[in-house]
Amino acid sequence: MTQSILKGIAVGALALAAVAAAAPSAMAQDGKQIRIGAIVPSSGPFAEWGRTNTVTLKMLEDKVNAAGGVNGAKLEIVIYDDATKPAQAANSLRKLAGDDNVLAVAGPLTSSACEVTFPVANQMEIVAMSQASSKPGVAANNRPWAFRNTVDEAILAEESVPYLVDTFDVKDVAVIYDAKDAVSTAIATKIMPGILKEHGVEVLNDGDFLSFNTGELDVSAQVTKIISLDPDAVVIGADYSEAITVIREMRRQGFVKPVIGGTPLISSAILHAAPDIPIIAPATFYASMDEPRAKEFVAELQPLLKETSGLPESIEPSMYDANIYENVSMFIEAVEKAGVTGNPDDLAADRTKIRDYITNLKGFEGLGGPISFNKDGDAEKAFFIVRGEGEKWTTVVHGCSSQGGDC
Structure with a gap:
């Protein structure tokens, strides 16, 4: 049944x-x-x-x-x-x-x-x-x-990072994350920096990552710092509702470089917040x-x-x-x-x-x-690297979390 x-x-x-x-x-x-x-x-x-x-x-x-x-x-x-x-x-x-x-x-x-x-x-x-x-x-x-x-976010990042680097010719990034959330912290401070470095990308604020706390509404100082670093892209470790605060502030300050993050970014709401900022994220489902x-x-x-x-x-x-x-x-x-x-x-x-x-x-x-x-105990299933832009998600990479590659 x-x-x-x-x-x-x-x-x-x-x-x-x-x-x-x-x-x-x-x-x-x-x-x-x-x-x-x-x-x-x-x-x-x-x-x-x-x-x-x-x-x-x-x-x-x-x-x-x-x-x-x-x-x-x-x-x-x-x-x-x-x-x-x-x-x-x-x-x-x-x-x-x-x-x-x-x-x-x-x-x-x-x-x-x-x-x-x-x-x-x-x-x-x-x-x-x-x-x-x-x-x-x-x-x-x-x-x-x-x-x-x-x-596992590490498996997903192995596919999303190469797409970001190759598509946008990314040479360096800045990192910002929600320090109160476990997976956001892992994505931004451990997973993404390691894989980005493997692909020759410099993490401009390595060891001094910018952070905020869940529910924080004013991230203007952090975004100003990001802009001063002038990265080719921004790593955001946060769920979509918290990431929206960062992305809106980026847009308000005129900074529309690509954003990359993990599965918590996936939401239609984040696309409406800044349709002119490319967002790269992994998903196993999107609407x-x-x-x-x-x-x-x-x-x-x-x-x-x-x-x-x-x-x-x-x-x-x-x-x-x-x-x-x-x-x-x-x-x-x-x-x-x-x-x-x-x-x-x-x-x-x-x-x-x-x-x-x-x-x-x-x-x-x-x-x-x-x-x-x-x-x-983790799922072996198909996943997709998606690009959010112009208020819609588009699949750009198909992946599989099975070690045998059969999904």
């Missing part, structure tokens, strides 16, 4: 209504439920991602239950808000595993939260699969229960990509996002919406195919079955292509 959900995301209204009319009564006969947990930042600095994740999960829950549930049992996705606070994410996992008795957990979102939460998942022996964390080593350090449906399953996913989810209070009118499904949709879909497939009962007495055994199924999963049909997992 799970693969059919991903292959046929856009379900006709009449067909869905017909199934829904019959399915609930069948599921209600024994009252059995399949409970999956999710940890998303519905408040705090990354609230937009958390809110769209929540809409995405509700859409999936409704779709699965309208089609008869999971092995005839009703799917319930229990969602907790971690407010983008690592300690709150860890506490949320404890509640989901210990009080709500969920079978597996999708999340948390940030690498900072995963660094604190994944050890708890190991202690409680429950799968936790992040939809966004991409700081190197975060899942690898917390095996065997930690997974990430993402690609305007041509993959048929991705198009169907966007067509179904985007209207729901636009109807949701508090989200911007220009909102589009994000990479992290696609990832969390895939996370729960993989959990559902594990339940269906690995002999998971969902009975309270079998909880520990069921969690182990899900872990083992995900560990050995090969070629799951995700929204952007097949997904498998490597020994570190």
